[in-house]
Amino acid sequence: MDVPVLKQGHFLIATVQSALTDADLAQLRRSLVEQVGKFRSRGVIVDVTAVDVLDSFACRTLRDIAHMAGFRGAETVIVGIHPELAFTMVQLGLSLEGVATALDLEEGLAYLQERTTPAARKSSPLATRGAGRGPVSRGQR
Amino acid sequence: MPTRGTPTPNISTATATATAEAASTLLRELVAHLRQNRTQLREEWARRITEAELLTAMTKEEIFAEATSVYDNYVEALETGTFEALQAYARNLSERIIPRGVETHEVVGIVLLLRDVLARSLFAKYQTDFTKLNRILDAYEPAANRIANTVAVGFVQERERIIREQQEAIRELSTPVLQVRERLLILPIIGVIDPQRARQLTEQLLRGIRTNRAKVVVIDITGVAAMDATVANHLVQTVEASRLLGATVIVTGLSPEIAQTLVTIGVDLGKMTTVGDLQGGIEEAERLLGYKVVPFVEGAVEA
Numbered sequence: 149m150d151v152p153v154l155k156q157g158h159f160l161i162a163t164v165q166s167a168l169t170d171a172d173l174a175q176l177r178r179s180l181v182e183q184v185g186k187f188r189s190r191g192v193i194v195d196v197t198a199v200d201v202l203d204s205f206a207c208r209t210l211r212d213i214a215h216m217a218g219f220r221g222a223e224t225v226i227v228g229i230h231p232e233l234a235f236t237m238v239q240l241g242l243s244l245e246g247v248a249t250a251l252d253l254e255e256g257l258a259y260l261q262e263r264t265t266p267a268a269r270k271s272s273p274l275a276t277r278g279a280g281r282g283p284v285s286r287g288q289r
Numbered sequence: 290m291p292t293r294g295t296p297t298p299n300i301s302t303a304t305a306t307a308t309a310e311a312a313s314t315l316l317r318e319l320v321a322h323l324r325q326n327r328t329q330l331r332e333e334w335a336r337r338i339t340e341a342e343l344l345t346a347m348t349k350e351e352i353f354a355e356a357t358s359v360y361d362n363y364v365e366a367l368e369t370g371t372f373e374a375l376q377a378y379a380r381n382l383s384e385r386i387i388p389r390g391v392e393t394h395e396v397v398g399i400v401l402l403l404r405d406v407l408a409r410s411l412f413a414k415y416q417t418d419f420t421k422l423n424r425i426l427d428a429y430e431p432a433a434n435r436i437a438n439t440v441a442v443g444f445v446q447e448r449e450r451i452i453r454e455q456q457e458a459i460r461e462l463s464t465p466v467l468q469v470r471e472r473l474l475i476l477p478i479i480g481v482i483d484p485q486r487a488r489q490l491t492e493q494l495l496r497g498i499r500t501n502r503a504k505v506v507v508i509d510i511t512g513v514a515a516m517d518a519t520v521a522n523h524l525v526q527t528v529e530a531s532r533l534l535g536a537t538v539i540v541t542g543l544s545p546e547i548a549q550t551l552v553t554i555g556v557d558l559g560k561m562t563t564v565g566d567l568q569g570g571i572e573e574a575e576r577l578l579g580y581k582v583v584p585f586v587e588g589a590v591e592a
Contacts, residue, residue: 227535231495234533238526243533250535251502259535 197228479512511542
């Protein structure tokens, strides 16, 4: 099943609506990374609210998307991980290290807003959350 | 041999019906007897309850009032053979008397006393006709046993329900998730954390993050003297899971023993923010959220 990717200003929003096969995940990764360049996006949000299970491949793909988009100049946030899912993921050792996460779409947008507005970047301490974890290219900007 | 086989069940059915009819006639007679002697038997029963020092938490009047209700329900259950009304009454009675400290043996005791009182009155009535007495008792015993059973089980179930509720309440109380400021939660943990409590704690915390839309959580474990490696690991996992929900966790008040455990199991310090005490933790959380606490100076003009 294809994941719809919406463009919202400088950001791309991909809403995963059902369990994805490995092929779907690869397709999502390809299309997101392509569109980051095409639309000159500054941020990517992957919304997994509707997802009950994330396996290791899915986690790795999400991490890859974040890093690849980072290399192409966009910050990635994974939003909407359920509490139960979060703990299961951690127990399985899939903690999405180096990837920013937020509670829901709204939070994710707020986070990207803060990260990509130069003025806000200095004044709001929370915006630096995840620094050091994130892709290098981003940090050196 | 169907032709010969057929009549036999008919006869036995007929016999069964006849027996059932006889039994129900006897039961009717029995119920009539209990109705007639209601006042006297009730008084006798209440007297024996007091004598046996059961239901000491209740006054004489209360015992008599309850005895009357139980008696009437009892007779009704005997008459109709249905136990729903009695069951409901037993549950209701239990609900009222359990908080007053009535024990299981007292409830079982009073029901058995009633059974005894009624059986004695039957003996007295039919002592001249031994066959009849036997048949009356045959009809009475199973029903009386079932009634005693129903009441006792109802009482025990009610007690168990109350215990479960209290356990639930204690569990909820023992790990409060408190909101101190917009988007800032505090989770003070006191006492011993076993794996089961740790799991429940995590669930509550993650749910709390979601409902309060928390950005920062301070977990204060000043009140926890030590934890084993399993629980320490669980704590680390909780911190990481909270991050997946978009919240930063600050752990405060680690005792030397717990610090030792964390070092022993090799927890990566980069994964966990720790601050010495709760005060420092809250200050750090406020800083992360962009709050600044300044002393209030009397008379100062606000800028």
